[in-house]
Amino acid sequence: MDSPRLDRTDLAILAExxxxxxxxNADLAERVKLxxxxxxxxxxxxxxxxxxxxxxxxxxxxxxxxxxxxFVRVQLARHDADVVATFTSRxxxxxxxxxxxxxxxxxxxxxxxxxxxxxxFSRFLLDHLLNASGVADVNSSFVLRTVKQAxxxxxxxxx
Amino acid sequence: MDSPRLDRTDLAILAExxxxxxxxNADLAERVKLxxxxxxxxxxxxxxxxxxxxxxxxxxxxxxxxxxxxFVRVQLARHDADVVATFTSRxxxxxxxxxxxxxxxxxxxxxxxxxxxxxxFSRFLLDHLLNASGVADVNSSFVLRTVKQAxxxxxxxxx
DNA sequence: GATGAAACACACATATA
DNA sequence: TATATGTGTGTTTCATC
Numbered sequence: 001m002d003s004p005r006l007d008r009t010d011l012a013i014l015a016e017x018x019x020x021x022x023x024x025n026a027d028l029a030e031r032v033k034l035x036x037x038x039x040x041x042x043x044x045x046x047x048x049x050x051x052x053x054x055x056x057x058x059x060x061x062x063x064x065x066x067x068x069x070x071f072v073r074v075q076l077a078r079h080d081a082d083v084v085a086t087f088t089s090r091x092x093x094x095x096x097x098x099x100x101x102x103x104x105x106x107x108x109x110x111x112x113x114x115x116x117x118x119x120x121f122s123r124f125l126l127d128h129l130l131n132a133s134g135v136a137d138v139n140s141s142f143v144l145r146t147v148k149q150a151x152x153x154x155x156x157x158x159x
Numbered sequence: 160m161d162s163p164r165l166d167r168t169d170l171a172i173l174a175e176x177x178x179x180x181x182x183x184n185a186d187l188a189e190r191v192k193l194x195x196x197x198x199x200x201x202x203x204x205x206x207x208x209x210x211x212x213x214x215x216x217x218x219x220x221x222x223x224x225x226x227x228x229x230f231v232r233v234q235l236a237r238h239d240a241d242v243v244a245t246f247t248s249r250x251x252x253x254x255x256x257x258x259x260x261x262x263x264x265x266x267x268x269x270x271x272x273x274x275x276x277x278x279x280f281s282r283f284l285l286d287h288l289l290n291a292s293g294v295a296d297v298n299s300s301f302v303l304r305t306v307k308q309a310x311x312x313x314x315x316x317x318x
Numbered sequence: 319g320a321t322g323a324a325a326c327a328c329a330c331a332t333a334t335a
Numbered sequence: 336t337a338t339a340t341g342t343g344t345g346t347t348t349c350a351t352c
Contacts, residue, residue, distance in 0.1 A: 006223070014218055021180045021214030025325065035341050040326075042339095053217040055180030056310050059173055063210045064165070066312055071262060071269055088306045095313035103230060103300040110230055110300070114312055141264040147247045151215050153225055153273055154254035185349060199350075 006051070009034065011159045013042055014052070018152040021055045058151070061114060068115050069143040072129065073107035077136040090132050096124050107139075165210070168193065170318045172201055173211070177311040180214045217310070220273060227274050228302040231288065232266035236295040249291050255283050266298075 006014075012032045016023060023031075029039035046052040061069070076083055091100045091111065099112040111129075115121045121140075129138055165173075171191040175182060182190075188198035205211040220228070235242055250259045250270065258271040270288075274280045280299075288297055 014216065014223075017216035018218060019215070021216045024323095026323090036325090037327095037342080038340050049222070050219055051222045053219050054310070055214060055216050056178070057173065057176035057180045057214050058212040059177060059312055060209055060212050061312050063208070064173075064312065064314070064317060066317075069260070071260070092307050095309075095315050097307060098309040098312065099305075100307040101228075101230070101302045102304040102306055104303060105298075105300040107300065109306065116316065120316070139264075141262040141266065141269070143260045144263060145261040146258075147261055147268065148251050148256060148259040150254075150257040151213070153218055153220055153223065153257065155223070156254050157275065157279070158223060158225075183349060184351095195350080196352085 006159070008159045010042060010046065010051075011155055013039070013046065015155050017043075017052070017055075018155070021057075065116050066114050068117050068121055069146075070113045070115075070121060071141050071143070072111040072113055073137075073139040073141075074109040074111060074129070074135060075106075075137040076108050076134050078134065079108075083134040087132060087134055090128070094124070094128055096120075096128075165318070167318045169201060169205065169210075170314055172198070172205065174314045176202075176211070176214075177314070180216075224275050225273050227276055227280055228305075229272045229274075229280060230300050230302070231270040231272055232296075232298040232300075233268040233270060233288070233294060234265075234296040235267050235293050237293065238267075242293040246291060246293055249287075253283070253287055255279075255287075 009032055013028065016028055016031050025040050025043065026036050028043070029036040032039060034042070043052070061067070074087075076087060087109075088100070091097050091109075096113050096115050097111050098114050101110050102108065103110050113121065113124065115124060125138070125140070129135065168191055172187065175187055175190050184199050184202065185195050187202070188195040191198060193201070202211070220226070233246075235246060246268075247259070250256050250268075255272050255274050256270050257273050260269050261267065262269050272280065272283065274283060284297070284299070288294065
């Protein structure tokens, strides 16, 4: 699981799989100019070393009725280990929270929340977040428009 | 491309493909208790209607040397159509910005930025963001720890 | 269910460093 | 020497009709 050096071919493989996660090994090999077996070996190595952490389907939230997204800034009252542990474990249990980061600056945590509508968000806020112990302050901003949603990471600056 | 009704089986298909994007149709069919052909028909319909927008590989940023993430709040000086259009088109060109949302509240835009290190971030800030016309204020918070990163959307509350 | 195409697991010779 | 590649073979599994 230690860090392997990645050459341009590895980066090309990652870029292609990031763009099209269900590419067949044969097509992938052709695009990165490798034989299928050599290509498969590299992909398996990337998977084993954890560089390739998995694959996922991209789903349109609006088409599912998940029409409201919000970013919620959370401050904790204290930062004892147990307060933090309790909060983060709850965050991990709340399905509506698709991402949560601890940040520098005045906001302690930034939560990315995906819900159906304002009523659903209100329930999440009142029943879960504001009800959680140790939460000192909460500040919500709703997503008006998603200007950009890249498919994965910027690989252009590497190699 | 109009909105199709989704039953529990469709949601189960989406959940499985979100969890494991390269599931074979045979395995997927077994997990959602369908015949392979019926399952394939549903998946193709979900793809055609845009509910399934694509597939992607999940890559570990740290293992690639992308060790620093930041959330950058941006305020524009004005909100003329052309100022906004210029800004959003630039955001879409900057590879380091993996996501950008227009938000309610005091911050106009929230940018999720992924870079190699502080020096790379500094270059992004000075050369690109602060250099962009119409940007009135910028406020950066760095990611100390990613507490949660869900694989996709919360599907449990639907159906 | 049938069939044509992949994936996958080997072996081995070659090339590159 | 050690590592990665290309080719080739065969078997298994899959997508698709």
